[in-house]
Amino acid sequence: MGIIVENLNFSYPGQKVLKNVNFSIDNGEFVGLVGPTGCGKTTLAYCLNGLIPNSIRGKFSGKVLIDDLDTSKHNVSEIARKVGLVFQDPDWQIFNLTVRDEVSFGIKNLKLDKLEERIKDALKIVGLTKLEDRDPNKLSQGQKQKLCIASVLAPNPDYIVLDEPTSQLDYKNTKKIHDILKRLNRKGKNIMLIEHDTDFLAEYCDRVLIMNDGRIVRDDITRKVFSNDKFLKKLGIKIPR
Amino acid sequence: MDPKIKLFLLIIISTLTLLMNELILIMILFFSVITIVLILRIQSKLFKWIKPILIVCILIILIDTFTYSPIKFTIEGLIFGFKISLRLLTLLIMVFTFISTTTPKQLLESFSFLPRDMALMLTIAFRLLPIVEDGIIKIVNAQKARGLDFKSLNPFKTYFPVLVPLFGKTLEGSYRLALAMESRGFEGK
Numbered sequence: 133m134g135i136i137v138e139n140l141n142f143s144y145p146g147q148k149v150l151k152n153v154n155f156s157i158d159n160g161e162f163v164g165l166v167g168p169t170g171c172g173k174t175t176l177a178y179c180l181n182g183l184i185p186n187s188i189r190g191k192f193s194g195k196v197l198i199d200d201l202d203t204s205k206h207n208v209s210e211i212a213r214k215v216g217l218v219f220q221d222p223d224w225q226i227f228n229l230t231v232r233d234e235v236s237f238g239i240k241n242l243k244l245d246k247l248e249e250r251i252k253d254a255l256k257i258v259g260l261t262k263l264e265d266r267d268p269n270k271l272s273q274g275q276k277q278k279l280c281i282a283s284v285l286a287p288n289p290d291y292i293v294l295d296e297p298t299s300q301l302d303y304k305n306t307k308k309i310h311d312i313l314k315r316l317n318r319k320g321k322n323i324m325l326i327e328h329d330t331d332f333l334a335e336y337c338d339r340v341l342i343m344n345d346g347r348i349v350r351d352d353i354t355r356k357v358f359s360n361d362k363f364l365k366k367l368g369i370k371i372p373r
Numbered sequence: 374m375d376p377k378i379k380l381f382l383l384i385i386i387s388t389l390t391l392l393m394n395e396l397i398l399i400m401i402l403f404f405s406v407i408t409i410v411l412i413l414r415i416q417s418k419l420f421k422w423i424k425p426i427l428i429v430c431i432l433i434i435l436i437d438t439f440t441y442s443p444i445k446f447t448i449e450g451l452i453f454g455f456k457i458s459l460r461l462l463t464l465l466i467m468v469f470t471f472i473s474t475t476t477p478k479q480l481l482e483s484f485s486f487l488p489r490d491m492a493l494m495l496t497i498a499f500r501l502l503p504i505v506e507d508g509i510i511k512i513v514n515a516q517k518a519r520g521l522d523f524k525s526l527n528p529f530k531t532y533f534p535v536l537v538p539l540f541g542k543t544l545e546g547s548y549r550l551a552l553a554m555e556s557r558g559f560e561g562k
Binding site: 213219223225237283287 | 504546552
């Protein structure tokens with residue numbers, strides 16, 4: 133079980149983005165993904181959630197297996213039960229009238245039971261319990277990102293992929309989000325975090341993948357990946373302190 | 374009052390306003406709507422909002438008065454223009470009263486009888502307005518910081534540098550929102 137990516141290639145019309153990507157995520161792992169801007173990290177995240185090849189057009193080849201479920205043979209809503217995807221900008225994810233409605237959106241779409249219990253649990257994990265009836269537009273940026281995580285957590289997926297969830301947050305809020313992710317990982321969730329800040333990756337991840345020009349160029353335990361300063365410098369990746 | 378009842382009343386009065394042809398009946402409707410405004414004490418807000426429309430109404434009356442029978446003053450034209458203006462005012466005052474006494478949340482709840490997809494569509498449209506507005510402010514400030522003169526009378530020089538990035542940003546954002554919804558299992562069926 134786990135996530136297995138085999139010989140994955142993807143091209144948007146006129147632009148090859150992923151080139152023979154291979155890696156796997158085993159159960160209970162906290163994996164970081166880092167790489168220069170435009171190297172294909174977001175596209176890879178879309179592949180893990182099934183948005184590629186189901187919703188986004190392009191040339192797709194290879195295999196992405198989520199617990200033996202082939203993403204090219206199942207629709208996004210089936211894959212969404214297993215993989216939750218948190219995007220970068222919360223303003224373009226949140227649209228409901230209350231925090232509660234936002235969290236319940238995924239549960240209702242996937243027609244899952246125990247609606248109330250799931251909402252309460254998800255909000256408790258991210259620390260938004262008392263804000264259940266609030267207008268999401270009136271939350272702080274940090275709270276909005278926590279809400280996005282809660283809404284992805286509510287259907288209880290085993291895998292959570294986060295695409296630079298803290299890029300708009302200050303240090304304090306970034307740390308809070310990463311602490312939430314670490315707690316989730318300890319509870320058994322598999323996390324894949326796309327992040328530019330290598331300090332956080334070094335502190336939180338068990339394993340780090342480095343991506344460059346559509347390829348995975350390093351895949352190893354965090355300490356080993358970040359020990360090669362010369363290589364990191366060459367790719368323009370910040371050397372963790 | 375329940376927003377659904379308010380919406381129902383709005384639809385009924387609007388339909389009656391458009392269907393009625395007798396001046397006396399249109400006037401009864403107009404004064405009923407004005408009475409509601411007075412009871413709710415929103416007359417000062419309404420007056421500010423409706424001032425430019427009053428000018429349009431006067432123009433309608435004048436044009437109809439002198440063009441009902443080609444280029445000649447006619448009582449029939451005056452009455453016809455008056456009826457059209459009263460209808461327009463009744464409709465707009467009703468819409469104003471509905472909007473100003475209903476919060477966005479209630480407004481959206483009043484659409485709850487619609488199919489889920491349609492209600493979602495309206496919710497998203499309302500929710501994204503402040504984000505788009507925020508985008509406009511940011512782009513205007515950014516262009517001002519780069520020396521764009523908004524006092525220039527040439528619309529290509531003033532609006533183009535705002536509208537082009539705004540459309541780009543809004544379309545990209547909407548696409549991301551659609552992906553985010555889909556990734557949470559929304560199928561739009």
